Amino acid sequence: MTTLCIAFVIYSATVYTTGTAATSASPMSAEARHGQELFQDKNCIACHQFYGLGGYMGPDLTNVISKRGEAYSGAFIAAGTVSMPNFNLDTDEVSALVAYLAFVDQTGTYPPEEYKIEWNGNVSQVDDPR
Numbered sequence: 421m422t423t424l425c426i427a428f429v430i431y432s433a434t435v436y437t438t439g440t441a442a443t444s445a446s447p448m449s450a451e452a453r454h455g456q457e458l459f460q461d462k463n464c465i466a467c468h469q470f471y472g473l474g475g476y477m478g479p480d481l482t483n484v485i486s487k488r489g490e491a492y493s494g495a496f497i498a499a500g501t502v503s504m505p506n507f508n509l510d511t512d513e514v515s516a517l518v519a520y521l522a523f524v525d526q527t528g529t530y531p532p533e534e535y536k537i538e539w540n541g542n543v544s545q546v547d548d549p550r
Contacts, residue, residue: 449519485521
């Protein structure tokens with residue numbers, strides 16, 4: 421019983437001290453922060469999702485920059501579409517929203533394609549080879 425208790429303490433200490441992996445995303449720029457504020461002010465999450473969470477009228481925007489590019493995304497944001505309203509944003513606001521989407525894009529991939537099960541039971545996403 422003592423051996424099990426000692427093993428549990430060592431295992432718990434190891435898991436507690438290693439923590440979760442730090443994200444590889446760089447800190448959010450001031451422009452991206454402004455884009456985040458615009459995203460929230462315009463209630464974009466009512467129609468769009470990040471990592472599958474949010475509204476379902478529009479597409480998931482988690483990786484829209486790496487899949488479609490900044491110019492494509494900026495054009496849609498600036499002009500709107502049949503199902504997305506034109507918010508009459510100026511070029512600085514469109515640029516800020518694109519910067520925010522680029523920041524979100526570097527935080528991960530959705531939907532994850534491969535999982536890795538670690539020795540301690542944690543499940544993590546295999547790094548995206550973009």
